[in-house]
Amino acid sequence: MSVEAREARQPWVLLSPALTAVLLLLFVPLAFIVVYSFWLRTATGADQAGFYLDNWNEALTDPFYRDILLNTLKIAGITTVVCALMGYPAAYFIARSKGNKVILLLLLMLPFWISYIIRTMSWINILGVSGAFNTALLSLGIISEPVQMLYNETTVILGLVHFLLPFMVLNVYVSLEGIDETLEDAACSLGATRWKSFLEITLPLSLPGLAAGGLLCFVLGAGTYITPLVLGGPTDAMFANLVFEAIITQLDWPLGSALSLMLLAVLGALVLIYNHYLGMAQLMKGLG
Amino acid sequence: MSAVTLKDIVKRFGDFTAVHRMSMEIPEGSFVTLLGPSGCGKTTTLRMIAGLLDPSEGEISIKGRRVNDVPIHKRNLGIVFQNYALFPHKTVAENIAFGLKYRDVPKEEAKKRVAQALELVQLPDVGDRYPKQLSGGQQQRIALARAIVIEPDVLLLDEPLSALDANLREDMRVELKRIQHRIGITTVFVTHDQSEALAMSDRIVVMSQGRVEQAGAPEEVYNTPETEFVAQFLGSSNILEGTSNGASGDEVAIETAGFGLIAVPKSRAPKLNGSGPVKLVIRAEKLHLAKPETDPDGQIAVDGVVETVDYQGQAARYFVRVGDLQLQAINMIDDHPFNEGDTVSVRIRPRDCAALPEAR
Numbered sequence: 196m197s198v199e200a201r202e203a204r205q206p207w208v209l210l211s212p213a214l215t216a217v218l219l220l221l222f223v224p225l226a227f228i229v230v231y232s233f234w235l236r237t238a239t240g241a242d243q244a245g246f247y248l249d250n251w252n253e254a255l256t257d258p259f260y261r262d263i264l265l266n267t268l269k270i271a272g273i274t275t276v277v278c279a280l281m282g283y284p285a286a287y288f289i290a291r292s293k294g295n296k297v298i299l300l301l302l303l304m305l306p307f308w309i310s311y312i313i314r315t316m317s318w319i320n321i322l323g324v325s326g327a328f329n330t331a332l333l334s335l336g337i338i339s340e341p342v343q344m345l346y347n348e349t350t351v352i353l354g355l356v357h358f359l360l361p362f363m364v365l366n367v368y369v370s371l372e373g374i375d376e377t378l379e380d381a382a383c384s385l386g387a388t389r390w391k392s393f394l395e396i397t398l399p400l401s402l403p404g405l406a407a408g409g410l411l412c413f414v415l416g417a418g419t420y421i422t423p424l425v426l427g428g429p430t431d432a433m434f435a436n437l438v439f440e441a442i443i444t445q446l447d448w449p450l451g452s453a454l455s456l457m458l459l460a461v462l463g464a465l466v467l468i469y470n471h472y473l474g475m476a477q478l479m480k481g482l483g
Numbered sequence: 484m485s486a487v488t489l490k491d492i493v494k495r496f497g498d499f500t501a502v503h504r505m506s507m508e509i510p511e512g513s514f515v516t517l518l519g520p521s522g523c524g525k526t527t528t529l530r531m532i533a534g535l536l537d538p539s540e541g542e543i544s545i546k547g548r549r550v551n552d553v554p555i556h557k558r559n560l561g562i563v564f565q566n567y568a569l570f571p572h573k574t575v576a577e578n579i580a581f582g583l584k585y586r587d588v589p590k591e592e593a594k595k596r597v598a599q600a601l602e603l604v605q606l607p608d609v610g611d612r613y614p615k616q617l618s619g620g621q622q623q624r625i626a627l628a629r630a631i632v633i634e635p636d637v638l639l640l641d642e643p644l645s646a647l648d649a650n651l652r653e654d655m656r657v658e659l660k661r662i663q664h665r666i667g668i669t670t671v672f673v674t675h676d677q678s679e680a681l682a683m684s685d686r687i688v689v690m691s692q693g694r695v696e697q698a699g700a701p702e703e704v705y706n707t708p709e710t711e712f713v714a715q716f717l718g719s720s721n722i723l724e725g726t727s728n729g730a731s732g733d734e735v736a737i738e739t740a741g742f743g744l745i746a747v748p749k750s751r752a753p754k755l756n757g758s759g760p761v762k763l764v765i766r767a768e769k770l771h772l773a774k775p776e777t778d779p780d781g782q783i784a785v786d787g788v789v790e791t792v793d794y795q796g797q798a799a800r801y802f803v804r805v806g807d808l809q810l811q812a813i814n815m816i817d818d819h820p821f822n823e824g825d826t827v828s829v830r831i832r833p834r835d836c837a838a839l840p841e842a843r
Contacts, residue, residue: 380535381568383555385633386585395581399572 232452242449250453260437260454264461267434270348271417274355278412279405281356282363286404287397289364290371300368303361315354315425319345346428354422359415363408370404371397403473410469414462434458484547486511486637486669487532492541494527494693501527503693504541509637509671509686514663516672518680519690520716525673526641528690532671533639534558546636556585561630561668565642567622569614575601575625576610582633600628603662620651627659631666638663638670644679656682677717681705689713707837709754711762714839719767719800721810727838729758737838739763741808742783745833752838760841769835770812772801772827782830789825805829 235247254260289299306314321327324341332338344350374397382392420435427433432440435458442451487509494502502524509515517525530536532543534555543550550558569578576597583593601607604624614622623643630638643659644652660683663670674680680687681701688698689712697709708714711722725739734746735755745763755761773779775786787805799820801812810829821827 375566375568377564377566377568378570380533380555381562381564381629382570382581384533384558384560384562385582385629386556386559387581388554388556391585396570 228452228456231448232456234449236447236449240446247449250450253450254453254457260434260457263432263437264434264457267417267458268461270352270355270433271413274352274359274416275409275412277352277356278360278363279409282360282408283367283405286364286367286371290368291376303364306357306361311358312421312425314357315422318350318354318357318426322350345426346431348427348431350426351423351431351433354426355416355419358419358422359412362411362415366408366411367401367404370401370407374400406469406473410466414465417462418458484511485509486513486546487671488542488544488547489528489532490542490544492528492531492543493539494524494531494536495539501693502531502538505693505695507688507695507698509669512667512669513685514660514670514672514683515686515688516674516680516684517688517690518674518677518716519696520675522692523690524693525675525690529639529641529671529673532637533560533562559633559636561633561635561638563623563626563630563638563640563643565645567614567626567646569622569626569629571614573613574610575606575612575614575617578614578625579610579629579632581629586633596632600632603631603665604628605658619647620655623647623655624658627662631662631668636669638668640670640672642674643672644674645676652679659683681717689716691716707751707753708764709839711764711839714762714764714837719811719813721765721767721770721808723763723765723808725761725763725838727752727755727758727761730755734833735838737761737763737836741805741810742785742831745783745831745836747836747838748834751834751836754840755838762839762841764837764839765810765831765835767800767811767813769831770803770810770814771830772803772812772814772821773830775826775828777828779828779830782832784828784830787827787829789821789823789827792820792823794820803827803829 231242232250233246233248235243235245235249237243285303289296289303292299319326322344323329324343328344329338329341333341378396378400379389379392382396383389387395417433418435420433420439423431423433423436424439434454438451438455438458441447441454485508487507489505489507492502492505493500505524505528517528519525527536531538532545534550534553538551545558545560569575570581573581579597579600580593583596588596597610598607601610604627606621606624606628609617609621609625614625617625623646626643640659644655647655656679672680672683684701686698687701687704689696689704691712697704697713704713705717708717708720714720714722723739723741725737725745728736728738730749733749735749735752737745737747739745747763752761771782772787772789773784785805787803787810789801790804790809791802793800793802798813798815801814801821803810803812812829
């Protein structure tokens with residue numbers, strides 16, 4: 196075989212284990228779900244194979260699903276904005292700090308070493324009726340009765356921010372690292388104040404990182420069901436909770452499949468829009 | 484009035500002193516070069532003038548105004564950075580107009596001045612392009628245009644040519660000097676490249692380890708080094724040990740190991756007083772090699788053996804052994820170069836020697 200032919204084949208040889216895994220574990224199950232979504236659950240509880248549009252009809256027309264979808268997008272949106280506002284200054288600080296970057300980045304990664312579920316549940320120990328916050332307030336005499344602070348939309352957003360903030364910081368950090376610091380010096384030498392030079396130079400140049408972090412936060416936030424399950428109240432269900440509900444609780448796989456494909460379509464459309472304007476390269480940078 | 488005045492400037496980073504008590508006056512309209520190896524404090528000095536670093540002690544004035552507490556954006560300086568620092572998300576025209584925006588120049592006039600600046604750097608048609616679409620040399624010109632379009636009081640250049648390749652560097656050197664002449668702007672240039680410094684400057688300030696070794700016109704610094712460091716750093720020099728027998732008339736008689744007694748003109752030994760040990764500096768290109776049988780024509784001549792030949796085209800660098808001394812000679816090649824192992828007559832003229840007192 197010629198060198199060229201070998202070189203042309205090499206990427207595929209190296210990719211094949213990963214491609215096989217993706218094919219078998221992602222695309223094949225996804226195909227099952229597509230097929231499932233057209234089946235029908237009969238009154239007896241058995242699934243009837245076939246091509247029925249009943250699930251899709253219900254998922255797309257029932258205002259219950261639409262409202263929860265919109266609420267999910269709203270919560271993911273607020274979370275993303277909060278992450279951006281909190282994460283940008285932190286990323287800027289790390290990127291511009293001299294010497295101890297490694298330690299700061301390590302601290303940022305530290306939460307990933309603990310399970311996301313445990314991290315979410317830790318809020319119960321902090322904000323719960325017998326949690327640290329209530330105990331402190333009680334012993335200080337500020338309140339006489341424990342206050343219920345958990346199980347509302349705010350705590351869901353709190354939990355999501357806690358979960359997603361490192362993704363935002365990392366993405367913004369990576370894009371800030373790629374910006375030459377002398378650009379700000381140059382802007383200042385031309386008459387801009389430090390703040391103005393940040394607004395005119397650094398901020399616009401770091402927007403791709405901010406967008407990549409935003410996309411990750413939004414998609415991961417909108418797809419979560421654990422946070423609302425652990426920290427939300429009965430009315431704070433997000434869309435993924437409906438899928439969970441349909442499949443695990445009601446054992447209605449066909450409806451659950453249709454709902455999960457619906458969420459996939461909405462979030463997939465978002466990724467496509469992002470890709471159209473910014474390309475995937477920035478996202479890859481932030482993940483690497 | 485001098486454009487920039489440094490008075491007893493000290494810069495410390497923790498325990499390390501980067502600049503030791505430096506004083507300097509830069510006359511209006513002149514081109515002054517801070518020259519030295521890396522770590523000598525030249526860039527630190529430039530950054531203090533720019534306002535990117537605060538001096539630990541001392542006073543900096545620009546056009547008679549004390550600027551120690553004036554932030555960089557109010558100093559009205561044009562800076563060209565080593566890596567150009569063009570804004571990648573702005574077009575060339577927007578880059579150049581950046582400083583004008585903060586000077587409240589009306590749009591129409593700004594447009595005119597941007598066009599003039601592009602004209603000045605001989606790139607009139609690139610205004611709509613982005614920096615990435617330009618070559619390194621072109622980016623360099625745009626950085627210069629951006630710095631001078633705001634009509635700064637002083638132009639600061641931080642190794643602006645070092646990122647360019649050799650041929651382009653020489654072109655830009657001429658170009659930069661031409662532009663500086665034309666607009667007559669006071670310029671402070673930082674470089675570690677002695678040929679850049681010699682070619683462009685009105686005045687060279689040679690620095691080493693945070694101190695000024697010597698300041699003067701290029702010929703002065705080149706021909707009459709005041710310290711061994713300057714002699715070694717600028718060009719290739721031979722440094723001989725010698726003993727001064729004191730001055731008599733216009734000459735200083737110096738006894739050397741290899742060349743015997745040399746009567747150096749007093750003007751070439753300005754720092755010398757009295758007798759004692761001295762260093763004698765002879766530039767490699769002032770050490771002439773000749774065939775032994777030719778007439779020395781009044782020069783001091785001793786015999787030597789060529790050890791190594793470094794052929795450079797129109798010239799050659801020879802390493803020659805004279806007794807215990809190893810000397811360097813850079814000679815134009817007439818006909819063909821000497822060969823390794825040739826016995827040659829090594830000749831110097833007393834007026835080509837410079838004498839320094841033994842290390843301070």
